[in-house]
Amino acid sequence: MDVRAAQSANPYPRIGIVVPRYVHDAVARNRLKRRLRELARTRLIPAIPAVDVVIRALPSAYSASFSALDQQIQRAAGLVAAECGAS
Secondary structure (H helix, E strand, C coil): CEEEEEECCCCCCEEEEECCCCCCCHHHHHHHHHHHHHHHHHHHHHHCCCEEEEEECCHHHHCCCHHHHHHHHHHHHHHHHHHHCCC
């Protein structure tokens, strides 16, 4: 998973999710998007300051378990929070 963050003028964090095809069908892409949206809502947004974040799924994310995606999102939240000055 590739996660990028930038400062935002908004008083709240915004999340964008990019899930390329990587030879997967619409069902697999939508399943991955739903998983990432839920993890962003429950894990990422409460842990980061008011920044804009873009999450880009890599091909390995399609076969990753929910708990593996959760660990990656939590790691990304820690990095974004440290980089952007939140605790």
